[in-house]
Amino acid sequence: DIQMTQSPSSLSASVGDRVTITCRASQGIRDDLGWYQQKPGKAPKRLIYGASTLQSGVPSRFSGSGSGTEFTLTISSLQPEDFATYYCLQHKSYPPTFGGGTKVEIK
Amino acid sequence: EVQLVESGGGLVKPGGSLRLSCAASGFSFSRYSMTWVRQAPGKGLEWVSSISSSSSHIYYADSVKGRFTVSRDNAKNSLYLQMNSLRAEDTGVYYCASPPDYGDVDYWGQGTLVTVSS
Numbered sequence: 001d002i003q004m005t006q007s008p009s010s011l012s013a014s015v016g017d018r019v020t021i022t023c024r025a026s027q028g029i030r031d032d033l034g035w036y037q038q039k040p041g042k043a044p045k046r047l048i049y050g051a052s053t054l055q056s057g058v059p060s061r062f063s064g065s066g067s068g069t070e071f072t073l074t075i076s077s078l079q080p081e082d083f084a085t086y087y088c089l090q091h092k093s094y095p096p097t098f099g100g101g102t103k104v105e106i107k
Numbered sequence: 108e109v110q111l112v113e114s115g116g117g118l119v120k121p122g123g124s125l126r127l128s129c130a131a132s133g134f135s136f137s138r139y140s141m142t143w144v145r146q147a148p149g150k151g152l153e154w155v156s157s158i159s160s161s162s163s164h165i166y167y168a169d170s171v172k173g174r175f176t177v178s179r180d181n182a183k184n185s186l187y188l189q190m191n192s193l194r195a196e197d198t199g200v201y202y203c204a205s206p207p208d209y210g211d212v213d214y215w216g217q218g219t220l221v222t223v224s225s
Contacts, residue, residue, distance in 0.1 A: 043215035091207040096154040
């Protein structure tokens, strides 16, 4: 199985900060990676697919980059509604595997 | 409007069974593979199972293989998860969702809570 190592597991940031979250795959996954946002009590919502393509309706302050084994989600200017938990998901091969999550909290 | 509505969750004793359902509307359900994802309380997301549009390809996580069975009825726009020999570690919210490899498509239900406890 492909392991997805996500870091950090949590971070504290202020509104307006630039935030970067990283996922590392245990083997190459091309660009078969998505980034998801989840708020408490809600279903996950995908922000990025294909490693770098913004899901329709998602604000442009979210961006994704990377290919192969190293991937990054960047929030260019953190907004109050962005405080949530973020997950990466690889779907290069079965089983699809999620990263452990990054909880973004208010500083 | 796309909707995925799960049902069938509840409290069950260890060793018991439950059948989850997911009713789909607002999109061509029969054309899409579908997925079950779960989340234990306070924990991360875990992929559980996937089924292709025609049910010809089915996949399970090792943690549920041999105990869970996924199926679908395209005539009823419905997805199912039969869960047998339930364990405490199966407790969590179960989501039905579109698979992650359909481009811009990203559909999720609201989730249904399964609690396995004596």
